[in-house]
Amino acid sequence: MRTITLGALPAEGGTRKRVVTVGGETAMPFMRFEGEIPNPPVVAIEIKDRKPEDWSPLLIETWEDVIDDPAKWAAAAEAAGADLIVLALSLPNRNGEPTTPDEAVASVKAVLSATGLPLIVFGPGQAEADNTLLVAVSEATKGERLALGICEDKNYRTIVATAMANGHLVTARTPMDVNLAKQLNILISDMGLPLDRILMDPTTGALGYGIEYGFSVMERLRLAALQGDKMTQLPMIVTPGFEAWKAKESKVGEGVPKAWGDWLNRAINWETLTAMTLVESGADIVVLRHPESLKRVKSAIDELMAAKAFVS
């Protein structure tokens, strides 16, 4: 697996206090008796540039004090133990108008100054807006080694070009298919972006919502990579937080069977189990939303890395 570093220290032309390196594995996840796992999986916290409208009330409550200020939110996430921050830009801004490039740049800069962690920036998920906002962000943060996303096979050129020009990385998302993942990596590297600046996002489903499929695709990608397929040797980023908090089990508090138990606890379990399943299938970066899930996932990763049974 390739090794990829997110974020740049001042000496490298950035402003980060620390960088995060992922990848470099020569074995299946945690199978240290077979090879090296130089960089354990890391956990990112997803924040928004403004108070999200469609997030679970449980999450809104958790981040209540910081949720309308991306800088404070980022700082809180760092304090909660995140390895890196994912800032997802919104399509409409606070006033219900399209987010402008200036606003996007302001949010990103605010986050960068509030935290020393590396940053991943996702556009709103609509091709035109993604391209406009990410180009502005990319140019304004030249040299920071951000990861810009999300590149998809129908819309990747602009994001890749601006990442190339400004020393950033990209994330490349494909819908749960080994071949599609490879194809997008080829398309991006055909433009001249080196493979060690691409994170692949093979997409996943939440626990109970197709995670087996996501698991299997990631496992096959990793197996192909270990067998020498260059186009699959890229570290993987997945968004279990986004997926898990869409599931009914996390989203709905009322009118569900009693046996389902406490809502908050259930939701955190859902996010944690989704994330851990993906970590076990080869994820290098998992993007979460709740600080408690973050804590549990990080501790599980630590324990797995420490486990003597996995060392030769």
Added chain:
Amino acid sequence: MANYKVTFNHKAEPVVVKSGTLITEAARLAGIEINQPCGGQGRCGRCVVQVTEGKVRQRSTLRLSSEDIGLGYCLACQSVIEGDLSVLVPEQEKVERRLVTDRTAVEVEPLPGYSPEYHQSLRRYFLDIAQPNYEDQTDDLSRLQKHLRVALGFEQVEIPVTLIKKISSAFREGNWQVTVYLDISSGEDGISLIRLVDIVPHHCENDNPIWGAAIDIGTTTVTLWLVDLWTGFVHAQVSEYNAQIRRGEDVISRIIYADKEGGLQELQQLIVGTINQLVELACKRVKDYTVTPEQILKVTVAANTTMMHLFLGVPPSYIRLAPFIPTFNQAPLVRAQEIGLHVNPNAIVDCLPGVASYVGADITAGVLSAGVDDTDKLTLFLDVGTNGEMVLGSKEWLVTCACSAGPAFEGAGVRDGMRATTGAIEEVWIHSETYEPTYRVIGGGKPHGICGSGLISLLAELFMTGVIDKAGNLNTSLSTPRIREGEHGMEYVVAWGKETVHGRDIAITRVDIDNLLRAKAAIYAGFIVLAQSVGVPLEETEQVLIGGSFGKYLNIEKSIQIGLLPDLPWEKFNFLGNTAVKGAYFALLSQENRERIREIASKMTYIELSADNTFYEAFMSAMFLPHTDINRFPSVMEAIQSVKVPIQS
């Protein structure tokens, strides 16, 4: 710098050029236009000239055989003049190098060694019937039967009521001289079944043609050859889109439609209607004789299994449902009037045998005409149609599978697609710096649309010049007005309205590109699965035989560049045109060939891809240009590297 004299085509006056000049530039000075569709990039090989005296430095010899290079052939756009030269510019290939099935017949060699007396099941006999009188009160039918028995030795002749009706008048009108047509098909058990096909008054001229038709019913295209069974000569070749298209583009949607009330009858009428039109058209096309549809006495039909069911009006429902069992693979002989075919009402209609639900008589006939069952070479036979069927094997064994490619390569399901007929763009070259296309139109006139081979050529050029990426996305950052936002998303304009027959722009859209990608991916994936299933490595294939409705032209190099065909040396490929109708023609003429098709059908092993989980993987992998695994296409990888593709944002 030294000056050199260059003489073209033995003209008296040489032109004088500086050392380092290209032959193309020298030719222009000499007033000779050498075609350079690829813009002088050394990619297309269309500017080949022969240097008869003197030497040149060749930057590239792509597409030239070592033999040709030895004879002094070189690419004019890649050859630098470094001395006095004498150059021959070969005549440009005739623009109409393809003779379209619809207009001018493809040259078909009559079956070698064909002898109607020996091979043909349809026979003509001139009878002199003993006249009845007061002593001989035998009825006319018995009189005919007796004559057939005594004079010809035919014991049991099937005579339908419709022909019984004609006997008395034929006897008397011809003054007891009649011509009868009998079909003597030997059955599987060797016992001949003799059927009376027609009886007409008088003895006709002995060398009058006996008309028969060979038909291929494709999901998208129907082709008919009108044949003189006496000489074996093909007098007309016509084809037309299957009128069923308006009820669904592929076999599955046709089957679903057939399940609706009245759907089966409608589809049956539509296909018979298409064939009836083709019969009339073919009769009109015959130059040397006046032919009426009623003179056609024997019809041989190749078709995929679903089309055969619909043609006979048999419900095809279970073809679609696991485990995919058709009602029949081998239908009995029927008479034309039973299915509404407007040829002679009693004409024998012979539906050739298929193998399985998705490998029909079009493939068994194709295997016959391509000779796959008769070769020592490990052969891959592909029939590129709406269903891509393929056969791998030799005379020892044959395996086959089918995959749904869609009608894109037949020019359907693509906005400006058309059949391979006059007015179709069949080849495209794109300049790798200006992105301007050069195209060739069948018939040489203005273009009307793009046919399958044109689409393959276009897709390859778009890819090789970087107009589209490996996923088929148009590169919107290139500065050319030809890439634009159209009604159906992004598109590339191949011909502006002022160049076309209808005054509208001819373009290829993103949706079209996706259709083509799916079609080529399905076919390539089928090949991969087939080869895997018998454990034969791809490179061991000794020849690749390709059939399909491409008309007469298919560019192998372009087909490899888009990943439709495996990356094997070009000389291993042969393009055979419509192999199904050719096989039907062989079977129409010769009982031996008809029997061989039966053997082919029974000996082929069928692999059902829907029961094979490797197919989807292979398909997704092939949904890329040329393929996700570029190592499968070394020649394309090399070609991409040799064309400089600018990196654009």
